[in-house]
Amino acid sequence: MTEAECVECGAELSLHDDLEAGEIIDCGTCGAELEVIDTEPPVLDRAPELEEDWGE
Amino acid sequence: MTEAECVECGAELSLHDDLEAGEIIDCGTCGAELEVIDTEPPVLDRAPELEEDWGE
Amino acid sequence: MSEGETLSAAVIGGSGFTGGELLRLLAGHPNFEIAQATSRSYDRKTVGSVHPNLRGVDLRFSDPADLESVDVLFAATPHGVSMGQIDTFFEHADTVVDLSADFRLNTVEQYDEWYDGHTASEYLDKSVYALPELTREELPGAELIAGGGCNATATILGLKPLFDAEILDGSEQIVVDVKVGSSEGGAGGGEASSHPERSGIVRPYAPISHRHEAEIEQFLGVSVSFTVHAVDMIRGASATCHVFPGAPVSKGDLWSAYRGSYEDEPFMRLVAGGGGVYRYPEPKAVAATNYGEVGFELDPSNKRIVVFSAIDNMMKGSAGQAIHGANIALGLEETAGLEFMGLHPVGAP
Amino acid sequence: MSEGETLSAAVIGGSGFTGGELLRLLAGHPNFEIAQATSRSYDRKTVGSVHPNLRGVDLRFSDPADLESVDVLFAATPHGVSMGQIDTFFEHADTVVDLSADFRLNTVEQYDEWYDGHTASEYLDKSVYALPELTREELPGAELIAGGGCNATATILGLKPLFDAEILDGSEQIVVDVKVGSSEGGAGGGEASSHPERSGIVRPYAPISHRHEAEIEQFLGVSVSFTVHAVDMIRGASATCHVFPGAPVSKGDLWSAYRGSYEDEPFMRLVAGGGGVYRYPEPKAVAATNYGEVGFELDPSNKRIVVFSAIDNMMKGSAGQAIHGANIALGLEETAGLEFMGLHPVGAP
Amino acid sequence: MSEGETLSAAVIGGSGFTGGELLRLLAGHPNFEIAQATSRSYDRKTVGSVHPNLRGVDLRFSDPADLESVDVLFAATPHGVSMGQIDTFFEHADTVVDLSADFRLNTVEQYDEWYDGHTASEYLDKSVYALPELTREELPGAELIAGGGCNATATILGLKPLFDAEILDGSEQIVVDVKVGSSEGGAGGGEASSHPERSGIVRPYAPISHRHEAEIEQFLGVSVSFTVHAVDMIRGASATCHVFPGAPVSKGDLWSAYRGSYEDEPFMRLVAGGGGVYRYPEPKAVAATNYGEVGFELDPSNKRIVVFSAIDNMMKGSAGQAIHGANIALGLEETAGLEFMGLHPVGAP
Amino acid sequence: MSEGETLSAAVIGGSGFTGGELLRLLAGHPNFEIAQATSRSYDRKTVGSVHPNLRGVDLRFSDPADLESVDVLFAATPHGVSMGQIDTFFEHADTVVDLSADFRLNTVEQYDEWYDGHTASEYLDKSVYALPELTREELPGAELIAGGGCNATATILGLKPLFDAEILDGSEQIVVDVKVGSSEGGAGGGEASSHPERSGIVRPYAPISHRHEAEIEQFLGVSVSFTVHAVDMIRGASATCHVFPGAPVSKGDLWSAYRGSYEDEPFMRLVAGGGGVYRYPEPKAVAATNYGEVGFELDPSNKRIVVFSAIDNMMKGSAGQAIHGANIALGLEETAGLEFMGLHPVGAP
Ligand SMILES: NC(=O)c1ccc[n+]([C@@H]2O[C@H](COP(=O)([O-])OP(=O)(O)OC[C@H]3O[C@@H](n4cnc5c(N)ncnc54)[C@H](OP(=O)(O)O)[C@@H]3O)[C@@H](O)[C@H]2O)c1
Ligand SMILES: NC(=O)c1ccc[n+]([C@@H]2O[C@H](COP(=O)([O-])OP(=O)(O)OC[C@H]3O[C@@H](n4cnc5c(N)ncnc54)[C@H](OP(=O)(O)O)[C@@H]3O)[C@@H](O)[C@H]2O)c1
Ligand SMILES: NC(=O)c1ccc[n+]([C@@H]2O[C@H](COP(=O)([O-])OP(=O)(O)OC[C@H]3O[C@@H](n4cnc5c(N)ncnc54)[C@H](OP(=O)(O)O)[C@@H]3O)[C@@H](O)[C@H]2O)c1
Ligand SMILES: NC(=O)c1ccc[n+]([C@@H]2O[C@H](COP(=O)([O-])OP(=O)(O)OC[C@H]3O[C@@H](n4cnc5c(N)ncnc54)[C@H](OP(=O)(O)O)[C@@H]3O)[C@@H](O)[C@H]2O)c1
Ligand SMILES: [Zn+2]
Ligand SMILES: [Zn+2]
DSSP, X not given: OEEXXXXXXXXXEEEOTTOOTTOXXXXXXXXXXXXXXXXXXXXXXXXXXXXXOOOX | OEEEEXXXXXXXXXXXXXXXXXXXXXXXXXXXEEEEEEETTEEEEEOOOOOOOOOO | OOTTOOEEEEEETTTSHHHHHHHHHHHTOTTEEEEEEBOSTTTTSBHHHHOGGGTTSOOBOBOTTSOOOEEEEEEOOOTTHHHHHHHHHHHHEEEEEEOSGGGTSSOHHHHHHHXXXXXXXXXXXXXXXXXXXXXXXXXXXXXXXXXXXXXXXXXXXXXXXXXXXXSOOSOSOEEEEEEEOGGGGOSOOOGGGBHHHHTTOEEEEESXXXXXXXXXXXXXXXXXXXXXXXXXXXXXXXXXXEEOOSSOOOHHHHHHHHHHHHTTOTTEEEOOSBSSSOOSOOHHHHTTSSOEEEEEEEETTTTEEEEEEEEOTTIIIIIHHHHHXXXXXXXXXXXXXXXXXXXXXXXXX | OOTTOOEEEEEETTTSHHHHHHHHHHHTOTTEEEEEEBOSTTTTSBHHHHOGGGTTSOOBOBOTTSOOOEEEEEEOOOTTHHHHHHHHHHHHXXXXXXXXXXXXXXXXXXXXXXXSOOSOGGGTTXXXXXXXXXXXXXXXXXXXXXXXXXXXXXXXXXXXXHHHTTSOOSOSOEEEEEEEOGGGGOSOOOGGGBHHHHTTOEEEEESSOOTHHHHHHHHHSOOOEEEEEEESOSSOEEEEEEEOOSSOOOHHHHHHHHHHHHTTOTTEEEOOSOSSSOOSOOHHHHTTSSOEEEXXXXXXXXXXXXXXXXXXXXXXXXXXXXXXXXXXXXTOOTTTTOOOOOOSSOOBO | OOTTOOEEXXXXXXXXXXXXXXXXXXXXXXTEEEEEEBOSTTTTSXXXXXXXGGTTSOOBOBOTTSOOOEXXXXXXXXXXXXXXXXXXXXXXXXXXXEOSGGGTSSOHHHHHHHSSOOSOGGGTTTOEESOHHHHTTTXXXXXXXXXXXXXXXXXXXXXXXXXXXXXXXXXXXXXXXXEEXXXXXXXXXXXXXXXXXXXXXXXXXXXXXXXXXXXXXXXHSOOOXXXXXXXXXXXXXXXXXXXXXXXXXXXXXXXXXXXXXXXXXXXXXXXOSOSSXXXXXXXXXXXXXXXXXXXXXXXXXXXXXXXXXXXXXXXXXXXXHHHHHHHHHTTOOTXXXXXXXXXSSOOBO | OOTTOOEXXXXXXXXXXXXXXXXXXXXXXXXXXXXXXXXXXXXXXXXXXXOGGGTTSOOBOXXXXXXXXXXXXXXXXXXXXXXXXXXXXXXXXXXXXXXXXXXXXXXXXXXXXXXXXXXXXXXXXXXXXXXXXXXXXXXXXXXXXEOOXXXXXXXXXXXXXXXXXXXXXXXXXXXXXXEEOGGGGOSOOOGGGXXXXXXXXXXXXXXXXXXXXXXXXXXXXXXXXXXXXXXXXSSOEEEEEEEOXXXXXXXXXXXXXXXXXXXXXXXXXXXXXBSSSOOSOOHHHHTTSSOEEEEEEEETTTTEEEEEEEEOTTTTTTHHHHHHHHHHHTTOOTTTTOOOOOOSSOOBO
């Protein structure tokens, strides 16, 4: 288990071992979806937002 | 505290001391509303039902 | 086991509705610790991302292909999944509690009649139905526990005292008219369960031939006329049973029957004929709890008994019942983790 | 009368729920003009202050003690009011349409049995039940029209074809399990109908002995096992009838029966067994309309017929039915003022 | 055109929510006859199989690839569809009424900023926004009519009188807090709009950057602070605008402004500060109608004006507005087909 | 006190909504035992006859005139009652926890401005506001605890971090748009809260001048533009705060502020910007719990911060907050009796 900081809220995130680039994980504190950009060391970024159409 | 039997469901009811005839109490087991007919010894009967108009 | 001991638990199908309830109950249970919750779709996400009430639980979903070994495995998967994986489940757990219909019935013939057969029929003899009001004697030590169907549970709880007390002998006409909430359909949900289509309804969704009839028949020995309506609530199943006993019966007989069957039951409440707003069983009075309410009325005009039975389908009707059964099977305090009393006021929980 | 003619109308009890619906329907009706709407509590207030949908109608409530003379007087008052004032009503109107139970039954004996007797029994012979599916032949020229009970209307509409086609002969066991919305209780409303207590419920409110049984018995000649539940909707009554015919019956027989009874009826729709979301009758499919939907299913396992019937209690179950009956009685176009088709999507209207 | 004439109409996207409303309105409209309703998913099914309220309408869906020639074509398709097919639409119809956002904005730049650009920008100059309270002068004879966004419509109707009367000049801070029902999302619906997840909510669904801001800015000339919440109703949009005028203003000024803008408008109602239950605008008072209600309050403590505006998103907010605009464009009676007054009581329609 | 000790408690106003919640929480609390619950209307009835979830609690209401002596007295009575009886309360209890507004404000002047003055102003200095996120330091040993207003609580929890972190200094315009459920009105309920009138609404019920503004001003030092809407849920208060900071602020600044204020708080959760269905605070995610959720979004177009805050008005907004404050005041485990996690799925609880 490695640790990383959530880029959204700054909370500590524990990451699983077999982390893969491109994977999306969510922050347990703020709920943000984070994309794994790099694994050693882990680099996270906000995942691109799913454009949701709630209709208008 | 005296005890009496609920005339609806048969469960034991504990009655308070200053019981008065005419008083309405509800059974904690079945919820029935019971009227105190007599106090020494306590005699209970089903309380007359409140005719409720739910509209029709 | 000794009461202070802690057992490890896994929930297969943890992202579903009953799986989420199991996680909630296990997280608050004094004797369990959650080792694993699986989901294929939400693999590696926090359980809180799906179940917002579990945001405080520090756990991520894992893949059901990577089972860990635990003391107790709960499966909350659609019908058919558990029967396909039951051997694997037992390789990873001593006790398996399955919430689906896969191990509720006793014989292959029943599965042939009501479902699409059975692929692990060697387990049917071993499994014990989870509802303690029916199977308290058989549960201790049971290794395979089958959670009941929610509509079946409501119906059986309502009618059982009439059979126990021999007011009914099985030859009578019995009509069961059920009303259920939308959580019964699980987390999937198609167009019919979208909010605009599903709100405000009284919709006949199983007019005839509901599979839960099989469980009712198995336990009460009688075939019932069974119809299920979807109504506008989320949790809750309410069964109204219209029964025509052969011999005259008094209200006193009925109270004796119901008190006889349930007065020692920690989760059964009798409600009938009181004053106030809540005079008969209704789902919202037991919402969020493991309680079942039953009550009745006697129709003098036609010798009919009307029985009302109400449960929370997610609790007494599935996850709560599963924990209740497991508590007894494992020698834990029967009510452990299930003490929540419910809410008032409460809307359509 | 000639079709272009305009009739004056009064609504007694115009501040109530069915009174408001009458006002709405009359305001949109090509042959009526509203002369008066009474309310004691809202005397002199605009009708829009009580019924926000009628803000565009230029009318104020007046006291029911100051009746004006009109062609048609509609009374939408609680049971007992009309029978006390019926002479006065006829002094002010040629035609009286009463929405209460006061003139629905034929004999004093029935009122003695089901209500608290009758004080104007001389009118019982003259009154015609408003539901055209039952009384179309008797309505033309009728001077006293009695709007049916909403739960009775739903039940009768559901079962009538089975009697018309002699699938039932009256000796069978019939269970009627009804689900209704909160508008059925009228505008008063006590604690049980407050929003926090009334939301999200499946509440047995008339387990036995509901007065509408009298109307059902009068028209179908059979005593039914009748239980009514309150559910979370505002408008709507849904009756599920569980029926056990003496002789075997096929789905073809059922379709013949239902088409036979209703295919010429402008406001009846048969719905059974199609695809999509709305496969059987349900109240929200007819909400805000004068339509009634009926449908059925045949239970092969126990020879049961399940009949579903759905109406809007404020329309087909009261105000709409009253206008429909009045249209026929007065020789107007039968569907005048009642053409609204209903809504989709719609929630709990 | 002469008033008795009948125009043929097509509805593209007839199986959707606003498409269904268009069909309902056209079926009851004295000047239209429906020639075609398209759906790819329900091709050849009856319109009643999707919209249960239209069971009495004798019409089947056809494929949008097989367009018939009509007088007026209504498109009720998702954003982007109409701009791709607009040439084809005009080959088959003289007048096109589009309910999507495709032709609401004036310039390509706006589409670049708020949407993903525009592929038929040559039509932007020709199109007229459907809301007659904004564009009554431009509508007669218009060939391309763009129905407004529902949240934009509610907001614009609420704020417009303040600009008309120069109480606001565009430099003020304006907060618009909107609450909408689930029909706004259309018939599709994913997990978030399933009944168990969508019931009972107050859910921030567009905290910032809602596309309707573009329309508001276009018509009022001001950028607003805009946030939309989903709440538990099906129909309805309610906008609460919190406004801080530069100069002191009295309630008299406000009444003058609102009466000035709306007293001749057939579908606008002012509601503010009366007694009874319905004192301010609220969606259920206008549900199922083409009416808009606006009202206001003045906060003495901080010189704030609070404006309330309520519409039915399926009517004034889309299909009703489209018919209203078309009526004017085509020289028909402005209110034709839109007279329904709404319901009381009514739940969450 | 030592943690195993048991304190006796009385609930004045035990038949009301918050009184019922207090009884439920106390019955499940490891350190309390209920000595008395008062009600004038339900004197001598079981608490279960009013609160169906408490049918298992063996207790009858008694008259508030017959107060017993207890360790802690909770008053859940309408505004004005406690200030009239506070001396009597202290004769019967060492600690008084009052849920009304009677002791929330610091000075007589505030009561003169916002209420109708104060008759026991000598207690104002002694009382401590119950919300631990505001007053944790002052609570230990407090003898008079004043539970906060539910809308005030939601608002203060949402905005406080912005003041703590000096992102706001009190000179800014702040709009607070609140949405609340029907339990906020208490068990009384008039016509406006009857089910047919109250269902499906978005109703401006306090457009301006809501009394909770006084509490907000007292704790945040700023006057807010405050408007409250009633929506269709039973439990829940949701405050959306639209804030315009003087200096530019980043999302990082906001997260620092909110984490700084709340990361050690056992009952506060930050929710903003995740995926899935529940991305921002919403009442049903915290229903039945003592949790508060807050979150925010930054509007780049106009430098607005939108803050969302959600609580259960019956819990964090009243009874839960009262127990929380009492736990701290009495030296008990802070979270004792308040551990319930909430439900998923859940409707309009
Ligand atoms: N809902 C009720 O009221 C109720 C009452 C009594 C009994 N039950 C029974 O309980 C079971 C679960 O019901 P539910 O309502 O909770 O359903 P649900 O919400 O649809 O959840 C099903 C769960 O199973 C997982 N799953 C599906 N297929 C799987 C597979 N092949 N292998 C592993 N996991 C799989 C799903 O997650 P992924 O797809 O992400 O893996 C999901 O977590 C059903 O058998 C149902 O009949 C339900
Ligand atoms: N609601 C339904 O679904 C339904 C269906 C079928 C039949 N009905 C029948 O229709 C009738 C009206 O029902 P509702 O639901 O509309 O009731 P409601 O909402 O309670 O309205 C009753 C109306 O009658 C007036 N009223 C009461 N007592 C009166 C009196 N003594 N003299 C004159 N006016 C009086 C009331 O106004 P004021 O007190 O201000 O005068 C009010 O306008 C009832 O008989 C009911 O059984 C109702
Ligand atoms: N809902 C509202 O409150 C509201 C308010 C104002 C404006 N609007 C706008 O009105 C439009 C329709 O909204 P809605 O809510 O009615 O949506 P909807 O319920 O999702 O319906 C969309 C309809 O368009 C059809 N469709 C989808 N893609 C198509 C394509 N490529 N070609 C032809 N037909 C296609 C669909 O049927 P098939 O897929 O079967 O062909 C369906 O009939 C949208 O642009 C929306 O923004 C909606
Ligand atoms: N509901 C909320 O969400 C909420 C939130 C925060 C704060 N509060 C505050 O909490 C308090 C209670 O609110 P609620 O909603 O629970 O009200 P409620 O449901 O109306 O209950 C009031 C209770 O007080 C009793 N009562 C009334 N007058 C009394 C008197 N003069 N002496 C003794 N008992 C009296 C009533 O019972 P009897 O009449 O039978 O004696 C009833 O049990 C109010 O001050 C309210 O502002 C409520
Ligand atoms: Zn984070
Ligand atoms: Zn009893």
